Amino acid sequence: MLSVKITSIFSIFFSLLFQEEQPRFQSAADKRAHHNALERKRRDHIKDSFHSLRDSVPSLQGEKASRAQILDKATEYIQYMRRKNHTHQQDIDDLKRQNALLEQQGEHPSSWGSWPCCALAGSGFGTWACRVRASHGVCAQKQAWSCFLGPE
Known part of the structure; x- marks a missing residue:
């Protein structure tokens, strides 16, 4: 009898614990709205990251550029800076x-x-x-x- 009560207490505790962690949606529309909000947040983060990357590349600062152009120019700039860093390291040596x-x-x-x-x-x-x-x-x-x- 005691083991049944302990098991019941644990099952109630865990059900309450998991109930708080996972939001309960009342309908499919709520689930869709929540998913859309998360997706919008993800896309905004990617867009902000591309703008930050674009502004970090001297040849693109403030310019309008596609994501492909941003990635190409960023790659070129990183390679240029690596070569420059290598040259400076040789000078230091x-x-x-x-x-x-x-x-x-x-x-x-x-x-x-x-x-x-x-x-x-x-x-x-x-x-x-x-x-x-x-x-x-x-x-x-x-x-x-x-x-x-x-x-x-």
């Missing part, structure tokens, strides 16, 4: 090697003067240093060792 070499030679960047790449003569970093300096508009030419010519 080159600078680390350059610093290690200079530290081994007992030289410090403060002793370089206004032309840091001149301290790299014969170190194998001249081409890189001039490329970096040329990208910042300091060297007149982008060829190796152009910075040895000094400022114009």
Whole structure:
């Protein structure tokens, strides 16, 4: 008799628990309206996400574009940024090697003067240093060792 009461209490408790979690719809129209509201919310979220993605791509900011165009341009931009990041990482690695070499030679960047790449003569970093300096508009030419010519 006691086990029947405990079983009844548990069944009542669980039925009340699950009854609160699942909304009860009074009709098929209520179910359809609820489903339509959820679907509209999902579509709005996707639309907002595409607008956010479009505005994150410099070539599309504020432009009207189809979803396919947004995805294409976003893919191009991500690939461009990956290449750029890879190049920057290579530059960082080159600078680390350059610093290690200079530290081994007992030289410090403060002793370089206004032309840091001149301290790299014969170190194998001249081409890189001039490329970096040329990208910042300091060297007149982008060829190796152009910075040895000094400022114009």
